[in-house]
Amino acid sequence: MNTRLSITHCVLACLGAALLAGCAAPQPWVKPYERERLADPIMKLTGDPLADKHREHVHVVREGARGATGVQGGGCGCN
Amino acid sequence: MAATSFQRRLVGLWRRLGAVAGGVLATGSAGAVTLPEDQAEALIHVYSGGGVTASGPALLVRKSLMDKVSLTGSYYVDMVSNASIDVVTTASPYHEKRDEVDLGLDYVYRDAQVTVGLTNSSEPDYKASTASVDIAQEVFGGMTTVNLGFTRGSDKVGKHGEPTFSDYAKHWQYRVGVTQILTPRWLMSANVEAISDDGYLASPYRMAIVFGAAVHENVPRTRSSRALKLRAVGALGEGPTRSAVRGEYRYFWDNWAIKAHTLETGYSRYFGDQWQADAYGRFYTQSHALFYSDNAATETTYVSRNRQLSSFNSVTLGAKVTRNVAKLQGKYEVKANMGYERVHFKFRDFTDIRTRSLYTYDANVLQVYLSASF
Numbered sequence: 001m002n003t004r005l006s007i008t009h010c011v012l013a014c015l016g017a018a019l020l021a022g023c024a025a026p027q028p029w030v031k032p033y034e035r036e037r038l039a040d041p042i043m044k045l046t047g048d049p050l051a052d053k054h055r056e057h058v059h060v061v062r063e064g065a066r067g068a069t070g071v072q073g074g075g076c077g078c079n
Numbered sequence: 080m081a082a083t084s085f086q087r088r089l090v091g092l093w094r095r096l097g098a099v100a101g102g103v104l105a106t107g108s109a110g111a112v113t114l115p116e117d118q119a120e121a122l123i124h125v126y127s128g129g130g131v132t133a134s135g136p137a138l139l140v141r142k143s144l145m146d147k148v149s150l151t152g153s154y155y156v157d158m159v160s161n162a163s164i165d166v167v168t169t170a171s172p173y174h175e176k177r178d179e180v181d182l183g184l185d186y187v188y189r190d191a192q193v194t195v196g197l198t199n200s201s202e203p204d205y206k207a208s209t210a211s212v213d214i215a216q217e218v219f220g221g222m223t224t225v226n227l228g229f230t231r232g233s234d235k236v237g238k239h240g241e242p243t244f245s246d247y248a249k250h251w252q253y254r255v256g257v258t259q260i261l262t263p264r265w266l267m268s269a270n271v272e273a274i275s276d277d278g279y280l281a282s283p284y285r286m287a288i289v290f291g292a293a294v295h296e297n298v299p300r301t302r303s304s305r306a307l308k309l310r311a312v313g314a315l316g317e318g319p320t321r322s323a324v325r326g327e328y329r330y331f332w333d334n335w336a337i338k339a340h341t342l343e344t345g346y347s348r349y350f351g352d353q354w355q356a357d358a359y360g361r362f363y364t365q366s367h368a369l370f371y372s373d374n375a376a377t378e379t380t381y382v383s384r385n386r387q388l389s390s391f392n393s394v395t396l397g398a399k400v401t402r403n404v405a406k407l408q409g410k411y412e413v414k415a416n417m418g419y420e421r422v423h424f425k426f427r428d429f430t431d432i433r434t435r436s437l438y439t440y441d442a443n444v445l446q447v448y449l450s451a452s453f
Binding site: 026027028029034036040048049050051053054055057064066067068076 | 120122124126137138139153155157177179200202205207219220221222252254256258260261262263264266268270271272273274304305306307308310312314321322323325329331333335337339341347348349355363365368387388393416418424444446448450
């Protein structure tokens with residue numbers, strides 16, 4: 001059983017190696033001079049810090065869900 | 080001999096993988112990360128709904144030193160007047176004030192930004208402090224930013240009128256995220272955060288109902304949760320009326336059996352050089368915790384009637400208007416902002432014991448603030 005597994009691993013590794021043989025390191029496809037629109041304040045993923053903090057606080061003290069918002073908040077006993 | 084050939088192939092595979100990874104990292108050194116710009120923000124916030132009014136001022140200042148370090152300090156006040164349904168049906172309305180102070184330091188080195196922060200929140204019966212560290216590393220020619228972060232929180236829990244009551248709560252937050260430029264007009268991000276808690280996670284005031292009688296709630300002393308959030312934002316149009324559209328989705332789950340979905344979408348647009356407007360909608364829904372009960376019909380170790388742990392959904396509609404009020408090119412810019420949102424909460428298994436019908440309420444959220452960059 002172990003021999004069969006190691007043969008399968010070898011075959012998969014070799015197939016992977018053969019597939020990657022044609023790969024080159026990927027290059028950034030959006031050049032710095034093409035990022036003008038992305039630097040526009042209207043494109044920010046987060047808003048102004050205090051306004052975001054307030055909105056996050058409104059949600060955290062009323063909802064069961066939390067986290068992964070990108071907004072740092074201090075703890076409180078507000079629930 | 081076969082083994083040697085296999086080893087050669089493995090070495091080749093590692094070299095190619097190394098070349099791909101090296102290419103991604105090497106292109107990251109094309110540009111350097113810059114410190115966040117100096118800014119100040121002064122905010123008045125108001126939340127009003129369900130018998131609760133919470134309002135107060137908040138102030139933030141960020142200033143860089145020697146182009147290597149940026150210091151941030153903020154002060155946030157919550158003045159709460161609470162006559163929520165929990166309070167009016169099982170206790171007496173109350174007023175209290177919460178003060179929060181945050182200090183932060185950002186440091187940049189080549190393509191990395193390190194942020195450390197401390198927060199301290201204080202209210203008469205609850206003190207909370209946190210320490211956090213976050214690292215953001217640009218790779219792949221600045222097209223990708225990888226974020227790692229950790230926060231440790233420590234709380235002291237007290238109870239009004241009962242000086243002998245004292246307990247603690249500890250929190251650990253681990254987060255990782257990636258922001259990726261997709262095209263000259265689109266970027267997206269993915270964030271994952273795991274949070275673990277240990278200690279007193281209930282409220283010393285809240286009552287549960289078992290066989291129609293009020294008893295103090297009892298919830299587990301540990302909790303562990305995960306959240307995954309995906310965001311995308313895209314640029315539309317050109318010139319002085321250019322705009323942006325965004326979409327977000329978060330999936331949340333924890334070992335109290337709560338599962339939640341949050342969906343948000345928004346649209347922002349400039350109206351010439353002076354004005355900007357934003358409009359957004361948010362939908363949130365969650366299932367109840369394993370030990371949540373509106374009126375428990377069996378005796379269990381844990382029981383809670385905290386509506387934050389019940390099954391409910393909420394719908395938010397919001398808008399914000401921003402106007403440039405002062406600007407000196409290359410020196411400073413001051414903006415006046417006003418945001419308003421209306422939230423509708425609809426509970427699926429929490430009844431208003433005064434009317435015996437499922438509880439619903441609407442809330443208004445207002446923000447008025449000045450933001451300046453200099």
